[in-house]
Amino acid sequence: MYDHIADAMGTPDLVRADDGLVCLRFETMKIVSALTAVRTLLDRGVVRPGDTLVDSSSGIYAYALALACHRYGLRCHIVGSTTVDRVLRAQLAVLGARLEQVAPGDSLELDQARRVARIREILAAHPEYHWMRQYHDRIHYLGYAAVADRIRREVDTRELVLVGGVGSGASTAGLAHYLRQHSPGVGLVGLQPFGSLTFGAAHVADPTMIIAGIGSSIPFDNVAHESYDTVHWIGFEAARAGSVELLRRHAVFAGLSTGAAYLAALWERRLCPRRTVLFVAADTGHRYVEAVFTRPDEVPAVADLAPRQVDSQDDLTLPWSRMDWAGRPAPTSARHPAGR
Template sequence: MTVGAFADAVEAQRIPALVRLDTNLYALAYRLMKLLPAKHILRQAGAEGLLGAGTTVVETTSGTFGLALAMQCALRAHPLVLVSDPVIDDGLRRRLEDLGARVDIVTEPAAHGGFQTARLDRVAAIRDRLPDTFCPRQYENPANPQSYALAAELLRDHLGQVDCLVGPVGSGGSMCGTARYLREAFPDLVAIGVDTHRSVLFGQRDGHRTLRGLGNSLLPANLDHTQFDEVHWLGAADAYASTRRLHRSRALFTGPTSGAAYQVGSWWARHHPDALTVVVLPDEGHRYQDTVYRDEWLAASGLAVTAPAPAPVTVTDPRAAEKGWSRFAWQRRSLAEATAGGALAGAAS
């Protein structure tokens, strides 16, 4: 099989599908959403002379951005070093290594910023030792949100109108980029970000997060808070239950960040029947077959599948969203404006 055939296979996974879930609810369903920024960032780096034939790509990741980079680097024959931490699952690590990546595990968190900071420090140390490297910097590289112009164009061309966009937030790239480009056509678009408890992204204090794939311990430069009209926080129990419900009711096999977004998006669509809502589903569920899709694992973790919460609790301060499903009217404000004049912004940074 030729390299071109492999490239075509990856390209087929990069473009999301548009799936109708209800009368006024659609899913933007990706097989692997991070292929969009991975390809765009590497292509731009090559055009700018930052990525040569023998350049080693070095990045911090514990999830699907690493997988997307590994797929792209395998096709482009670039050496790849991915810095992660103990939360990375064995199946993903095996796949990364099979694609030729070297996975470097940081075992101890930093005093401030936890594993995120420790991983960034390790990336810097690795780059100091190697003669020719490129770091995609998914959290701060503007090419990350720019890559989602493709998704916005797809929605605009196929739906003609989008009134509400709902999706999980991690690096800030997908939601901020897609919302920004959609508002060029639909300025009144409502953008709803989905986060999880003890994530600093929208004003909470950093802490242990059971639900992975969204949230963060650091504030990414690509997170433009002024893009968001609402923010919702969900825990693992609700996200897992909604992930399983999405699979049973719509045969969509997704990860738990998709389940979290679906729970919020379906609720908003029900309460706004005259508006067209799109929910972003970032990836498929293969990594979670032994966890989220396994009743024994859920029961042992105290997260047995039950009906997800029917509606969120509205809070007037992000710090009040400590458990369960909560929502906050962000109103396209900066972090400082939305969190009492900056008091929380300093605590979260």
């Protein structure tokens, strides 16, 4: 029996989608890292019950941190973007978390910069607050050790390829780190949206929308570029097709980043039929009903989609590009973290 709902929600499911294709399904993935990070801070004496934790979020991490604070008796202060919807606002309010939404900017970069600036103002007024720094503190890797243990118990990791969003850097890199301690040959495939600078695609805009959560317009310390073997850049329409096909074929209701992961996993499975490909489903599809699932017959067939193989970011092209990253260092634009 779980002691708190956050413990239950942070426990993922492993679902066999096909021969050699496995889905690692979370209800809300960042609960894993937030719970372990907060518990570690308490164990180390960095924070104590009743203290206030503060961070920036576009939505999912805000919920995860609020649940972790509820679980361990701390206060939560979130500087959020305008993408935090009314359903999440209501949950945060009842959980006792304070939410500030910054005024919308002309770009995602401006939005993220404004949130960081606001956090600095809060810390100047309240130096006793602890900034979680989900983008820069590798304490957020720790929660994925238990998930890696779960994967090893149920999947042969000797010939495993892990596919998932890069995002803040902690999830896929963290999973690969712990899996590789026992199986050094685990492959790592990262997903990026067009417009993200993390792997050098800021110059290519997606005309529809950027897929929240798997990319960034400011540098993140937690991204271990050298851990990735392959990078896929996937646009909104292609990811949407993946999400719809995943629900139609396997009854897995998940968000856009999962649709992108499913699409990339199918391709990697085709390239390496002898290996098991595990893709990460980071959250459910509820936030995406209107944007993704209400007109399923309008999306392209997944069988008709294929990535353009590129050797340089200069050749990136919508709706989908793939590059053998081969453990390269971070692009120059991603090397100097903002928000320290």
